[in-house]
Amino acid sequence: MTQTLTAFASMSAEEISRGFIAGDFSAREVVEASLARIDACDKDIHAFLEYTPKLAFAQADKLDAARAAGTAKGTLLAVPVAFKDNMNQIGTHTTCGSRMLENYVAPYEATCVAKMTAAGGLPMGKLNMDEFAFGSSTETSAFGPTMNPWNTACVPGGSSGGSAAAVAAGMVQLSLGSDTGGSIRQPASFCGVVGFKPTYGVVSRYGVVAFGSSLDQVGPFGRSVRDVALALNALAGRDPLDCTSQECTVDFTANLEEGVDGMKIAVVKDLTFAEGVSPETLAAVHSAVDNLERMGAEIVEVELPHVDAALSAYYVIGPCEAFSNLSRFDAVRYGYRYEGAKNLDEQTEMSRTGGFGDEARRRIMLGAYLLGAGVYDKYYYPAQQVRTLITQDYVKAFEKVDALIMPASPRTAFAFGEISDPTSMYLSDKFTISINIAGNGGLTLPTGPGKDTGLPVGVQIVGPQFRDDLILRVSAALETCYDFERVASCDGGPLPAASKGGE
């Protein structure tokens, strides 16, 4: 069956790649279709901070020529992709959503960006984010927020809000985000897309502006588990430029259809029945558990006794690492520079003051305090001890079960300005943070609109370290149980059937 690009917004990465290989359309036509969709949507959504049509067309021409010559190779041929704006891509700005880097042009390429384009992806642009990835709503971007494509009065989540929104609105098929405490999984839940934080070490962090170096991990967004697995195939593996990246020879698409029959999957009681979980979120977890059981999985309960302390451990470790990483912004080599300072001290202070927004200042100062003499022993060292306990909790749990299921976020997308107090905003990361502390992978799977708010709800599947294939397998099985519109029209609902073309 041939595919035409009239259905572009709702086509999967795999369909586009196949259609290109079969000669149904050219890579150039795919770029045009993606640009048309961006043109129609992004004025209302503001997912992008920069469009890169020149780079996309240049890549398309290369692919079209390679196809004509019979040499086109790659797992993401002619698939429109976009990158969170903390990822260096030569010739693009890499602002991190901050005035500090407003005029910074990347002189080198992040490994994740290079791998997506080497696999044949068409780079459509750079995506909005909370400033330096500090936030859960994309409201702290210095360049204005991104709107949730399902309801533009609501936030898309964050910090990778632009990455989730661009995919949800059908502007691109795949995007990349980074996840330090839930920054892929929470926006994926808010925007109704699949978002995957792989195990720490699966994807190279080289060229991604660092936030919390022991917590950060790059991962893909897509509208299906299969597309996300395809992206991970392109992304995973050892990179000599990131010494924490690991060898990886797994084909993440290989086991997607194996199902969950005979698997043991656990509900974490303390996380699922926690205070503040909305009824529709709880209902989604219940229905997912029912579905897994129906498909042959054995459902059990496990305890993660120390997981309650994860949030406080994270808000020690994260800011300490951020404080250290953001000390590089000295206004000398790059970044915003205050002109006319009388000495270096004044230049440094005036530049950092002018360049960093409120949340960045809070985290930097908190980190500085927590690493201070005397305070270090009270918070930082215990936080790293707590990390040992949380990691052991997960190790023990995975001695008994293959995967865990829990909410990705306590509730659906909140309205702009609804959570203004920083402490309350931090609490919204309750379900995502503990696996950044432990290093495990986790995937948000959308389960359709919530019965109360009508906004996307998702569940989170967590697996043992470096068993990201298992997470994808469970998620792919679960995905088959849900039937709902995957693409937002950008004006408060799914894409009307008429504009979707035949599938």
Next chain:
Amino acid sequence: MRYNERLELIMHEWTFERTTMHLSEKDVRDIASYTRIGLSDEQLTQMTVDLNNIIDTLAPITQMDLEGVKPTFHPIGDLSNVMRDDVARDSFPREVALSNTTATEDGAFRIPSILGGGDE
């Protein structure tokens, strides 16, 4: 914790005014100076409130029994250092390294005077 240590801690707490303030405005002013972030008086007051609130939420890790628990500073804890062969490889040419600043001189980064109020 030994009994004497606990007693000392309690005594120590008694000698100070008990409040929920972890940080005073003066402390926050000092941290701002150390991290090279300028704050107006109004911003200083708000930052002091915010930081104290955030530090309040960190309490759980100070209340746990962590006696004898080893710290994990990194999620892939069992790895040893990764070394590469000592072979030179290409790096940025100078003009690329200098491309993101406007303050250069003779192929180097230019900074204002380090000491004093230089008016060059």
